[in-house]
Amino acid sequence: MEPQPTTVERPKQLQIADDIRIRIERGELRPGDSLPTLQEICRQWSCSMNSGRAAITLLREQGLISGGRGKAPTVRMTPRMVTRSSERHREEKLRVLLPEDERRKLGVAETDMGTSLDELRLSVSYDVVPAGEELAEQFGIGPADEVLRRAYELNDPESGRREAWSVSFIPRDLIVGNPALLDAENEPWPGGTQHQLHTVGIELARFIEDVTAQMPTTVDRQRWGLDRGVPLLRIRRAAVDVHDHVVELSNADFPADRTRLQFVTDLPRW
Amino acid sequence: MEPQPTTVERPKQLQIADDIRIRIERGELRPGDSLPTLQEICRQWSCSMNSGRAAITLLREQGLISGGRGKAPTVRMTPRMVTRSSERHREEKLRVLLPEDERRKLGVAETDMGTSLDELRLSVSYDVVPAGEELAEQFGIGPADEVLRRAYELNDPESGRREAWSVSFIPRDLIVGNPALLDAENEPWPGGTQHQLHTVGIELARFIEDVTAQMPTTVDRQRWGLDRGVPLLRIRRAAVDVHDHVVELSNADFPADRTRLQFVTDLPRW
DNA sequence: GAGTGGTCTAGACCACTGT
DNA sequence: CAGTGGTCTAGACCACTCC
DSSP states (O other), rough: OOOOSSSSSSHHHHHHHHHHHHHHHHTTSSSTBBBBHHHHHHHHOOOOOOHHHHHHHHHHHHTOOOOOTTTEEEEEEOOOEEEEEEEEHHHHHHHHHHHHHTTTTHHHHHHHHHHOOOOEEEEEEEEEOOOOHOOOOOOHTTTTTTTEEEEEEEOOOOOOOOEEEEEEEEHHHHHHGGGGOOOGGGOOOTTTTHHHHHTOOOEEEEEEEEEEEEEOHHHHHOOOHHOTTTOEEEEEEEEEEESSSEEEEEEEETTTTTTEEEEEOOOOOO | OOOOSSSSOOOOOHHHHHHEEEEEHHHSSTTTTTTOOOHHHHHTTTTTTHHHHHHHHHHTTOOEEEETTTTTOOOOOOOOEEEHHHHHHHHHHHHTTTTTTHHHHHHHHHHHHHOOTTEEEEEEEEEEOOOOOHHHHHHTOTSSEEEEEEEEEOOOOOOOOOEEEEEEEOOOHHTTTTTGGGGGGSOOOTTTTHHHTTTTTTOOEEEEEEEEEOOOHHHHHHHTTTOOOOEEEEEEEEEEEEESSSEEEEEEEETTTSEEEEEEEOOOOO
């Protein structure tokens, strides 16, 4: 539990930050508007510069403001939200049985990360590594058994900022039937992961996705070009085949200020 | 974009926070362990107290540490994660057709918020209000048409902390056939929202859930009893009936440090 | 060049934690 | 009680923005 002062008066930085937050929520300060300058804050609330700064830091941490260096911080403009729907999984499965020239329109990167490759730089790395305790338990294999580890990262070549990131694991034994799957040079694969699994006779029955959120570290913030106060959405996904075996595990991160995760749950008819 | 200093050297607070973060990630500092005292930090990194404090604030903001008042902050212990699975929706639908004594085991609060009522205090408020622009568009009704607004809040009576929260909207026209649905006194309803809709002849076909995350405000943090650096997961859910009409919209928040949202996507068989 | 906020130092008071 | 970190003041330097 967060330590809270038990003083009769609330801390000044909290009072200031809340006052300004309320002005933002009321719409008196709109996205893009500048906050009062630090000096004005200190005058209006009669506090020292450092307390005023602390209030600004609090607002930043709540994701309400951005910018500031050299000019007053501004009320944060919400970036365009990109929706990433679970319907992709079903569409990808349908596409697997199409001829290659149809499939070719979508590679693993697009279907797994939900972004287009246009004007982005894709880094792919393939490794064969021991599964380790955690993965082994999920896959029902031994910890020393090998898994194929595939890491994808998309960067904006201009800013260098990360736009998408994911890492996935497949037990090596499952894909020995098609050695081409072990070669990163074949990326992007026409049709995505489901088609790759299809080439070794695996049909998927469902995806199980666990969603959590956490604050990025300072280096993560820099990598993604994130404002302070923006969480990362984390998806841990298991792909289950028609025999109820987990055949792929993947992790992916998404910046919460520009990502909306959509999940559709169909209900059986009465 | 976060302002970054362009000085040749990185800011001390960042250097200190990163050094300690790396020690945590390496396992040299384990959950529950105490950080070095502020004085030790200032000695080791030869900085002023305020810079050391700023580093601690950064770690707090990243959700890595907690506590502190009167003693050194400790590496955060991850609370037990509660998984909230989309399978609930399917199970609830199956239960709707059961006799009442079977249904009675689950009320709206449990099924919609995923928690048990045992030892928790439930606050319910029902209102009939105009839909407004946003809801009207979703429901396909007029902005002045009325909707039933149901707000649920679960609190721990001991600490007073909020444990669950949700608000849901249903067009009034849909439920006029059963006036009992407008009465908050009937909570908890045996069988949840799906059964309530069943009493006015509505069968649900699917749920569409949009997940985002954002940082809580300072008052939200206090309400939920959240540590600094813990995001809130926000679910915006639409219930769609068999005629493809949106019949219920709901919003719910969950603390990200103790909640895992699970979504199962079934794939059609070839 | 004037004004801005980010970072830093030095020193103080207070509430809280332990013994 | 001594030690701790949270909050606060006062004052300084710097990089950045805008004119």
